[in-house]
Each structure stands twice: as structure tokens, then as C-alpha cells.
């Protein structure tokens with residue numbers, strides 16, 4: 001189709017206009033936003049399966065996705081909504097896509113649930129949360145971008161409560177229910193949380209915003225979920241730039257954190273650094289004040305759910321199994337051109353159970369048990385010594401590119417640990433790991449897994465530990481790291497090393513440290529120390545794909561390490577379909 005000059009002018013004007021509308025922090029590619037992505041590869045004659053698409057991590061058949069939204073469990077069905085571009089594999093045209101599941105593993109994707117229809121969301125339907133009201137009606141609160149590009153909060157309700165999948169949603173005419181009042185930055189005011197009700201019967205929720213360099217979690221109140229007013233003071237703030245996607249919820253040391261709400265967690269996503277951090281502490285319902293525990297850093301050095309590529313996360317309470325579940329978005333680390341060619345961008349991390357550690361010092365996470373239903377063929381290794389400077393291949397898996405590996409290492413000689421360089425005092429783990437990557441020989445470690453490795457070992461992603469002697473009488477420092485610097489022959493990729501210090505006393509565990517890694521083609525999602533540390537990384541091997549990928553255990557330290565147990569499983573693919581009759585029952 002030839003496009004006339006006048007149409008071009010209109011198109012360019014529209015493109016300019018749409019890019020000037022509240023683009024948040026997303027990179028905007030107006031010329032690519034509406035390009036048709038390759039929705040169905042088979043239909044256009046591409047019959048090779050895309051070797052980098054995930055098999056058991058959620059992604060829709062095509063196009064761009066970002067934040068998980070409105071996650072909830074409702075009458076036997078899990079709902080996952082997510083930010084979605086129905087037209088292309090780049091950010092833009094944002095609607096709430098919708099998927100349902102009965103097991104958090106297999107999904108049916110439905111028509112978008114919330115999309116621009118009204119003056120209060122004509123320029124986009126951005127992130128938000130679901131709240132199940134006492135009469136058991138679910139309510140969604142989301143950020144609409146209105147005709148002036150301002151960010152307002154809207155409510156939506158299911159059209160038909162007897163539809164078990166809640167496919168259609170209606171937005172009352174009285175929207176927006178929360179408009180930015182005077183003093184609030186109206187182009188940085190978004191992502192309402194799930195609401196909670198205080199003992200006084202009033203609903204409360206939190207919205208993310210900023211005032212110059214200060215990020216804020218502002219609190220709003222309502223009696224009827226319709227008329228909302230700001231509380232006297234904000235819930236919390238910090239000098240870390242815009243706070244996106246706040247999440248605020250009770251936790252306890254039991255994974256089924258509903259009863260004793262021992263602590264409240266406040267998580268924020270930092271728009272400036274594109275990382276999240278959380279604190280937990282005391283929330284007083286009567287005074288509406290939140291005071292984080294004094295021992296916790298409140299800012300860029302704060303605790304993270306995940307020390308890798310994980311953003312805009314959201315939790316919900318799963319009443320069916322009395323547990324809290326965390327969802328998070330992993331963006332791509334390839335180029336926009338790659339995404340357009342692939343026809344997709346963005347994956348949801350594996351849903352994780354989240355609870356407060358017994359020592360009360362941090363949150364713990366573990367993939368939901370349902371993921372194990374996909375485990376197939378199994379390889380089991382016990383008590384195998386990995387001598388200093390050696391490695392071995394884990395054989396017997398049919399598809400090491402789509403696998404679940406649980407391994408327990410035991411460092412045999414902690415005395416060989418190098419001293420922790422005082423120059424790194426106060427440095428973050430990522431800096432230490434960037435200097436001490438998988439190829440830098442150490443005393444105790446680096447030891448761990450090479451995943452998505454090619455047969456000549458030129459492509460490989462290292463997930464590993466390195467143990468340092470603490471300063472003075474301090475306990476050993478245990479670094480967990482994901483080093484993708486050799487993950488691909490392609491050289492244009494974003495390949496940061498990601499790392500964290502695991503808070504374990506390794507002398508008390510007899511040198512033992514466990515690791516679990518979910519390998520899914522372009523996704524490497526690892527959990528160290530029984531869920532004390534998690535690191536998600538995106539990699540794009542060119543040779544180590546499909547049945548060509550291999551899995552190794554390596555030890556590049558000066559001291560021996562033992563694999564006390566290794567259980568590796570081939571993972572079947574999750575069923576992601578668009579036919580509702582395929583929902584697993």
C-alpha cells in the first residue's frame with residue numbers, strides 16, 4: 001500500500017504527539033510501536049521454533065509485555081494481567097492483557113481486559129492492582145493516561161460475576177476516582193496498590209509519585225471505594241527519584257503469611273536505576289504510619305527481591321494455599337531490532353512464594369511448587385568431588401536448555417578463602433563480581449554451574465559462588481554471581497554481571513551452600529542459599545540452543561569442592577493457549 005504525502009504528515013504528527021504523551025521511563029519508538037509483529041511464525045512460513053522463546057516462563061504468543069498487573073486468585077482461578085502492546089514488540093499502545101490459570105503453570109490468554117475507551121484512559125491503561133471486596137467482588141485500580149497526558153487512577157469491575165474467567169471489565173462513568181490534586185506531579189503519579197481496610201472500616205491504598213528527586217508512596221483513603229482523599233501524611237519517601245509500582249503487604253515467617261502479620265513490607269521500583277528494593281517494619285493502622293526496621297538500608301543499598309533483571313513486581317495473597325506469591329517482569333537484554341525480528345519482548349519471572357526469613361533479617365523466595373509438575377527425565381549425582389581447577393559435564397538430560405537444576409555444594413577447605421579486599425568495603429556485590437568474574441581464579445570458588453554452554457565451551461553462562469574470609473573475626477563473605485560475559489557469540493548484547501552477598505554463616509553449614517537454577521532458553525533464574533538470594537539474567541546463546549545446549553559443574557578455585565547432591569530435570573513446556581476449553585481443571 002502506497003502512503004500519500006498527506007497521510008505521512010498526519011502519521012508523523014500523531015507519532016510526535018503520542019511520544020510526547022507521558023512516556024514514563026520507557027524508551028519510545030513511535031515508528032515501531034504499531035508495526036505488526038510476527039504474531040504467528042508458522043503463518044508467515046517460519047517453521048523453525050524460535051530457539052530463545054521460553055518454554056515454562058509465561059509469555060504471550062507475541063508482542064511486547066511489561067509489568068504484571070492485578071494479579072489475584074478468584075474462585076478457583078489465578079488471574080495474571082500484564083502491560084501489553086497488542087500491535088508490536090516494542091513499548092506502546094498499552095493495554096491490560098489477561099491470562100488465567102488453575103495451577104500458575106499452564107495459562108490461557110484471553111482478550112485484553114482493560115483498554116483505552118474513555119477520556120480518563122484514552123492514552124493508555126497503565127499498571128495497577130486488584131482488591132477483592134468484602135462482598136467478594138474483585139475491583140481493579142489502574143492508572144489511566146487521560147486526554148491531556150495526565151496520570152489518573154481509575155476503577156474497573158467485572159461485567160459478569162458469573163463468568164468464571166472474568167473476561168469483560170467495565171469502567172464506571174464516575175472515573176477517574178483519584179485525580180492528581182494540587183501539588184502532585186500529574187505526569188508522575190501512578191501504579192496504585194491493592195487496597196486494605198483499617199480497623200476504622202476505611203479503605204487505603206498507596207500510589208507512587210515523585211517530587212523533584214524525592215520518590216513518594218502517597219496514601220489515599222476511601223469509605224466506599226469510589227470517593228478517595230489523600231491521607232494527612234504520605235506513607236513513606238526516599239531521595240531515590242520516581243517510585244513506581246509500590247507494593248505494601250503483611251508478611252510473617254510462615255509462608256502462609258495471612259495470620260500473624262508480623263511485619264509489613266514496602267517495595268518500590270526505582271525508575272532511575274531500574275531496580276527494586278524493599279524494607280519491612282511496623283505499620284500502625286491507627287496512625288497510618290510505617291516505620292521500617294532500623295537495621296535495614298532504605299534506599300539504593302536496600303534489600304532486593306532479585307539482584308538481576310527483575311522489575312515492576314507485584315504480590316498477591318493466594319487464599320487457596322495460604323501463601324503470598326510474587327510476580328515480576330524480566331525485560332530483554334538484546335536490541336530493539338532483535339525484538340522486532342523475534343516478534344516478542346518481555347517475560348514474566350517464575351511465580352515465587354515469598355515469606356519472612358526465620359531470623360527476621362530478609363524475605364525468602366522459592367518457585368511455587370506447581371512448577372515441579374513440569375519436571376520430566378531426572379539425573380541424580382551424589383557426593384562427587386570437583387577438584388580445584390576442574391569441571392565435568394552433567395550428562396543424561398535431553399534438553400539442558402529447558403531444565404530445573406538443584407545442586408548442593410560443599411566447599412572442602414574454607415581456610416583457603418581469600419581475604420575480602422578492604423578496597424571493596426561498602427562496595428556492592430555487583431561491583432565485586434564485575435572485578436572477580438567466573439574466569440578469575442580464587443581460593444574457595446568460583447564454583448558453580450555453566451548453563452546454556454556450547455560443546456566447545458565458548459558460549460556459557462556462569463552461575464557461581466565465591467567465598468572470602470571476613471575482615472577481623474567476621475564471618476566469611478559469600479558472593480553469589482551470574483556472569484553472562486561469555487553467554488553468546490553475539491557481541492551487541494547487554495551483558496551485565498549480577499550479584500549479591502548471601503547472608504549465611506558458611507562455617508556453620510560445614511561449607512555447604514545450595515543453588516537452584518531454572519534454565520529456560522534465554523532465561524537463567526537462580527536461587528541461592530535455600531531462597532535467600534535470587535538472580536535472574538537474560539542471555540542469548542547462538543550455538544548453545546535447543547538440544548545443543550549443555551550443562552556443566554565447574555570449580556575455578558584453589559580448593560576442592562564436593563557436589564553432595566545434584567538433581568537435574570528436563571522441564572516440559574507449559575501449555576499456553578488461547579482456547580479457554582484448554583484450561584487445566
Ligand SMILES: *[C@@H]1O[C@H](CO)[C@@H](O)[C@H](O)[C@H]1NC(C)=O
Nearest residue numbers: 185186187188210211212213
Ligand atoms: C514531573 O514529572 C515529569 C515526568 O517525569 C518530569 O519531567 C518533571 O520534571 C516532574 N516535575 C517535578 C516538579 O518533579
Ligand SMILES: *[C@@H]1O[C@H](CO)[C@@H](O)[C@H](O)[C@H]1NC(C)=O
Nearest residue numbers: 378379380381382565566567
Ligand atoms: C539420588 O540418588 C541417591 C543415591 O543413589 C538416593 O539416595 C536418592 O534418593 C536419589 N535422589 C532422588 C531425588 O532420586
Ligand SMILES: *[C@H]1O[C@@H](CO)[C@H](O)[C@@H](O)[C@@H]1NC(C)=O
Nearest residue numbers: 273274310311331332333494
Ligand atoms: C532492561 O534492559 C536493559 C538493556 O536495555 C536496561 O539497561 C534496563 O534498564 C532494562 N530494565 C528495565 C527494568 O527496564
